[in-house]
Amino acid sequence: MAIPRAAKTQRRTRIQEEKEEKILEAALDVFSVSGFRGSTIDQIADVAGMSKPNLLYYFRTKEAMHRALIDRVLYTWLEPLRAFDANGNPESEIRSYIRRKLEMARDFPRESRLFANEVLQGAPHIEDELKGPLKDLVDEKAGVIKAWAKAGKIAKCDPYHLIFSIWSTTQHYADFDVQVLAVLGQEHGGGGRFEDAARFLEQLFIDGLRVKPAS
Amino acid sequence: MAIPRAAKTQRRTRIQEEKEEKILEAALDVFSVSGFRGSTIDQIADVAGMSKPNLLYYFRTKEAMHRALIDRVLYTWLEPLRAFDANGNPESEIRSYIRRKLEMARDFPRESRLFANEVLQGAPHIEDELKGPLKDLVDEKAGVIKAWAKAGKIAKCDPYHLIFSIWSTTQHYADFDVQVLAVLGQEHGGGGRFEDAARFLEQLFIDGLRVKPAS
DNA sequence: TGTAATGTTTACCAGTCGGTCAAATTATCC
DNA sequence: GGATAATTTGACCGACTGGTAAACATTACA
Numbered sequence: 001m002a003i004p005r006a007a008k009t010q011r012r013t014r015i016q017e018e019k020e021e022k023i024l025e026a027a028l029d030v031f032s033v034s035g036f037r038g039s040t041i042d043q044i045a046d047v048a049g050m051s052k053p054n055l056l057y058y059f060r061t062k063e064a065m066h067r068a069l070i071d072r073v074l075y076t077w078l079e080p081l082r083a084f085d086a087n088g089n090p091e092s093e094i095r096s097y098i099r100r101k102l103e104m105a106r107d108f109p110r111e112s113r114l115f116a117n118e119v120l121q122g123a124p125h126i127e128d129e130l131k132g133p134l135k136d137l138v139d140e141k142a143g144v145i146k147a148w149a150k151a152g153k154i155a156k157c158d159p160y161h162l163i164f165s166i167w168s169t170t171q172h173y174a175d176f177d178v179q180v181l182a183v184l185g186q187e188h189g190g191g192g193r194f195e196d197a198a199r200f201l202e203q204l205f206i207d208g209l210r211v212k213p214a215s
Numbered sequence: 216m217a218i219p220r221a222a223k224t225q226r227r228t229r230i231q232e233e234k235e236e237k238i239l240e241a242a243l244d245v246f247s248v249s250g251f252r253g254s255t256i257d258q259i260a261d262v263a264g265m266s267k268p269n270l271l272y273y274f275r276t277k278e279a280m281h282r283a284l285i286d287r288v289l290y291t292w293l294e295p296l297r298a299f300d301a302n303g304n305p306e307s308e309i310r311s312y313i314r315r316k317l318e319m320a321r322d323f324p325r326e327s328r329l330f331a332n333e334v335l336q337g338a339p340h341i342e343d344e345l346k347g348p349l350k351d352l353v354d355e356k357a358g359v360i361k362a363w364a365k366a367g368k369i370a371k372c373d374p375y376h377l378i379f380s381i382w383s384t385t386q387h388y389a390d391f392d393v394q395v396l397a398v399l400g401q402e403h404g405g406g407g408r409f410e411d412a413a414r415f416l417e418q419l420f421i422d423g424l425r426v427k428p429a430s
Numbered sequence: 431t432g433t434a435a436t437g438t439t440t441a442c443c444a445g446t447c448g449g450t451c452a453a454a455t456t457a458t459c460c
Numbered sequence: 461g462g463a464t465a466a467t468t469t470g471a472c473c474g475a476c477t478g479g480t481a482a483a484c485a486t487t488a489c490a
Contacts, residue, residue, distance in 0.1 A: 015457080015466080015467070016466090016467095019467090033336055033337060034250070034252050034253070034336060035249070035250055035252075035253055035332075035336070036253075037249050037250075037252070037253030038249070038250055038251075038252030038253035038336070040446080040447065040448080041447080041448065041449085042446085042447080042448095050468085051468070051469060051470085052448090052449085053449085053450080053451090053468075053469065053470085054467080054468055054469075056448085056449065056450085057466095057467070057468075060449090061448080061449080062448065062449090113335055116331075116335055116390075116391075117250075117332075117335060117336075119390075119391050119393055119394045120328055120331055120332060120335065120390050120391070121248055121249060121250070121253070121332075122248060122393055123393045123394065123397075127393070127397065130393070130394055130397035130398065131397045131400075134394075134397065134398060135397060135398050135400065138398050155418070155422070157415055157418060157419070158411055158414070158415045160398065160399060160403065160411075161411055161412050161415035161416070162415065162419075164384070164387055164388075164395060164398075164412075165384045165387075165415070165416065165419065167387070168383040168384050168386075168387035168391070169379070169380045169383050169384060171383075172379055172380075172382070172383035173379075175331075175334075175335055176331075176334050176335070176383070178334055178337055178338045178342070178345070179334045179338065179345055179349075180379060182338075182342070182345035182346045182349065182350060183345070183349060183350050183353050183375065183379075184375060185346075185350065188375065196373055196375075196376055197376050197379070199373070200372055200373045200376035200377065200380070201376070201380065203370070203372060203423070204372070204377075204380065204419065204420070204423040204424070205419070205423065207370070207422065207423045207424075207425070207427065208418070208419040208420065208422045208423030208424075209419070209422075209423075210422070212422065228436075228437090228487090228488090230436080230437070230486095230487080231436090231437095234437090255476080255477065255478080256477085256478065256479085257476080257477080257478095265438090266438070266439060266440090267478090267479085268438075268439065268440085268479085268480080268481095269437080269438055269439075271478085271479065271480085272436095272437070272438075273437095275479090276478080276479080277478065277479090
């Protein structure tokens, strides 16, 4: 008898790698649009071009697919914040963090929506990740920002809310893309919206955080 | 025979008003968490304390409930932007717009999440509202902001992206509340997060938009 | 108070949901 | 090439989905 589940085998077949990849790719398509509850295995199977029982051969449950997807995407997603360098120049660090996050919103909107859907619905599947790895990373970087403020390199401000505001403004262009496009219309919405956003946000954050002369 | 659906009657009964109110209240609870696809009539019926067929007596379909809810909430939701006054002082107008939006995120998070869910999933039910009333209103206010910039009252900036950034930063505290709470932890997350956010955002936007001396 | 209109419920339907199972097919390796 | 393990499929299950039909209960109003 074969081992009942591919996931339990020690060595991963070439087929396993390919198919799991294909499934997660399809799952990202579906979960990122409809959220966990709103997505169905059949939809994912359709997109993947595989039969439903075949998906369930690689991932025992819908939850397992979702979990695997989250795990795979989370690390990459936090990369820009991780790259935030305490020894760098504050202004250019913030600038490049904004630019990187905006590039991710442009190039990986599905990943952004996956998390947005999940958090929006109360984060029932990623609470631990938020309170653990995410919080730890943010705490660390908040410390860096606080030190910069104390040293007079940037204006005094709450580092946590600064990070929140960079997250929200940049991810907005992935998560709420239809709204952005609807409001900008065809004339401004074309391809330039990310460059326009980058220009605006860099200006806002750099000027907003510049140290003010004592008045 | 009675008219088959209450919705078709000319005059609304007291009972109709009460029950439709109760249903929409429950629908807001459910739709705002799970989105349209992820929500079920049974869930709404449970929350409303009514039987499923009874809900369907007042709203023929799940879509009708959702539609009615959107219609009712949209007007209120745009109120703060509508209040944006061209004749006011730019700084205080922006400041009070931010404050108002933040108060709404605090006091009406379900409404915010209702729209967030909808837009996030491609806005299949509110595309017209986005391209119509919303775009028109934003176009108008963007004109106001542009005029302010031209008159040298605030720094030159893209008015659309300014509005987007105010939307995203403020609504973040409603839509991603679990994440905010998880990151801030218990020590900072308590009740003060909205005041802290207000302080930070006002500083960011006011200083960020202040006219810079020609260097 | 009677009666017609309004409101509510029980029972139900067809389609979809996540998931199982055993049989059939394919890849692997000696 | 054949045995064996890995992969794929169709048929199926019970629970749930949005929605209906009709009997039943309640209200409003002359």
